[in-house]
Amino acid sequence: MKRGTRRPAARRAVVPVVIAVALGTTGCGVLPSLPEPVPSNIVPSRPAALEPAGGGDSLSPDGFDAVQRMAVRIRNVGCDELSTGSGFAVGDHTLITNRHVVANSDNLQVSTYDGRDIEVGTAATAGLADLAIVRTREELPSFPELARRDPEQGDEVMIAGYPSGGELTITSGRVVGSTRDPLHANLGEVLVTDAKVEPGSSGSAALDTRGRVIGVVYAKTAEDDSLLVPISTVREMLADADEFTAVAGCR
Amino acid sequence: MPGPPALVAPARRARPGAAPWLALALVATLVLAGYLWVTTTQWQATSAQWESEAHRYASQVATLDLQLDGANAELAAARDQLATATGRISELANEKAQLGDQRVASQQYLDYQMRVSEAAAKVAVALGQCVDGQDELITYLGDADAYDPGDLRRFRNQVDDLCDQARDANRALQQELDQ
Numbered sequence: 240m241k242r243g244t245r246r247p248a249a250r251r252a253v254v255p256v257v258i259a260v261a262l263g264t265t266g267c268g269v270l271p272s273l274p275e276p277v278p279s280n281i282v283p284s285r286p287a288a289l290e291p292a293g294g295g296d297s298l299s300p301d302g303f304d305a306v307q308r309m310a311v312r313i314r315n316v317g318c319d320e321l322s323t324g325s326g327f328a329v330g331d332h333t334l335i336t337n338r339h340v341v342a343n344s345d346n347l348q349v350s351t352y353d354g355r356d357i358e359v360g361t362a363a364t365a366g367l368a369d370l371a372i373v374r375t376r377e378e379l380p381s382f383p384e385l386a387r388r389d390p391e392q393g394d395e396v397m398i399a400g401y402p403s404g405g406e407l408t409i410t411s412g413r414v415v416g417s418t419r420d421p422l423h424a425n426l427g428e429v430l431v432t433d434a435k436v437e438p439g440s441s442g443s444a445a446l447d448t449r450g451r452v453i454g455v456v457y458a459k460t461a462e463d464d465s466l467l468v469p470i471s472t473v474r475e476m477l478a479d480a481d482e483f484t485a486v487a488g489c490r
Numbered sequence: 491m492p493g494p495p496a497l498v499a500p501a502r503r504a505r506p507g508a509a510p511w512l513a514l515a516l517v518a519t520l521v522l523a524g525y526l527w528v529t530t531t532q533w534q535a536t537s538a539q540w541e542s543e544a545h546r547y548a549s550q551v552a553t554l555d556l557q558l559d560g561a562n563a564e565l566a567a568a569r570d571q572l573a574t575a576t577g578r579i580s581e582l583a584n585e586k587a588q589l590g591d592q593r594v595a596s597q598q599y600l601d602y603q604m605r606v607s608e609a610a611a612k613v614a615v616a617l618g619q620c621v622d623g624q625d626e627l628i629t630y631l632g633d634a635d636a637y638d639p640g641d642l643r644r645f646r647n648q649v650d651d652l653c654d655q656a657r658d659a660n661r662a663l664q665q666e667l668d669q
Contacts, residue, residue, distance in 0.1 A: 243525040270522075270525065270526070270529075270532070271526075271529050272529075273529055273532055273534075274529075274532050274533050274536035275529070275536075276536070277536055277539040277540060277543065281543065281547075301576070302572040302573070302575065302576040303576055303579075312587055314587070314590060314591065316594050316598075319598075319669065320598070321591060321595050321598060323587075323591065344553065348588070348590070350583065350587055350590075351583075352580065352583065353580075353583055354579070354583030354586045354587070355584055356586075388667050401587075404587070404588075404591065405584060405588075406580055406581070406583075407580060407583070407584075431558050
């Protein structure tokens with residue numbers, strides 16, 4: 240009698256168990272699961288980098304950009320004559336212009352980009368630079384940031400002012416270099432740019448590409464270049480209140 | 491005569507224990523088929539719902555696209571209007587500034603004219619007094635013996651003062667005119 244041809248009972252019992260386990264383990268992975276119910280309220284995911292449509296830079300309370308809003312027109316009703324100049328706000332009630340714009344003044348009149356008249360309080364001029372500070376009784380619309388350092392040669396520059404006492408105008412150019420002040424109105428070096436200015440532009444702010452003030456226009460050269468009081472000088476003057484003396488009225 | 495005995499194949503004996511396994515396999519197959527059927531129908535239903543949602547959102551997107559196009563057109567028009575308005579405000583601000591300059595210049599010119607007129611009036615009055623005094627002095631000098639020489643000298647000095655005042659007034663007038 241051959242005994243070796245019959246499987247042992249234990250081995251026969253193992254086979255289905257192995258099959259069941261195999262089906263259980265592999266089948267659960269292969270078989271599709273039941274679908275999740277469709278949500279009744281699908282909340283879309285917001286793209287992280289999505290931003291509002293273009294034109295955001297030009298948004299402002301009234302459609303005028305910051306460069307226009309900080310520029311002011313100054314009318315100097317002098318003791319014997321009338322002259323106009325430009326200026327720009329550096330605070331809620333403070334603006335900067337040139338000394339020669341407010342000199343020999345009987346009455347200073349300041350108006351904004353939209354024609355609003357701003358009542359002037361006091362005016363003071365610097366002794367060592369062609370700069371003046373005018374304090375206003377009414378709030379100025381906007382004021383820019385002052386750059387921390389002077390611009391480099393070749394840097395872009397933008398000038399906002401009232402050339403010839405006319406409409407608010409923005410011109411642009413580049414810094415050509417620096418020179419000794421040919422008018423001897425300022426101590427130290429002044430900046431030269433090829434941005435066009437005219438009489439009446441005196442006191443205009445010169446801005447960099449980020450809208451920061453890098454200088455104050457005070458004159459133009461025979462080559463039609465503009466001369467700026469550099470922002471470093473402006474900062475020095477502003478830091479020392481003793482540098483300024485009140486503007487003398489008509490004698 | 492009976493033939494040779496035929497060979498009788500041995501009866502195939504069923505393997506013991508196979509039937510339960512077959513039954514078990516059948517049951518498992520049926521369970522599996524049922525599960526697959528349920529899964530399939532549920533996936534079909536879910537798919538249909540998602541497709542419906544997709545159509546609904548596509549419809550919303552199309553509507554929003556249209557609204558966006560309209561809003562963009564309105565925005566462009568509003569920007570144009572804003573640019574026109576700001577340009578006009580700048581023009582008006584400039585016109586106001588020019589009018590202010592003209593008003594101040596006119597006032598200064600008016601003040602100047604008033605100063606000139608006042609100076610001219612002073613010159614006229616002073617000249618008149620000078621001429622009157624000189625006429626009177628000439629009259630007195632025509633009959634000098636009738637008057638005290640000291641009085642005549644004093645009167646002449648007074649007339650000279652009047653004429654000096656006239657000259658000063660005229661000088662002031664000329665200065666105003668030179669401005």
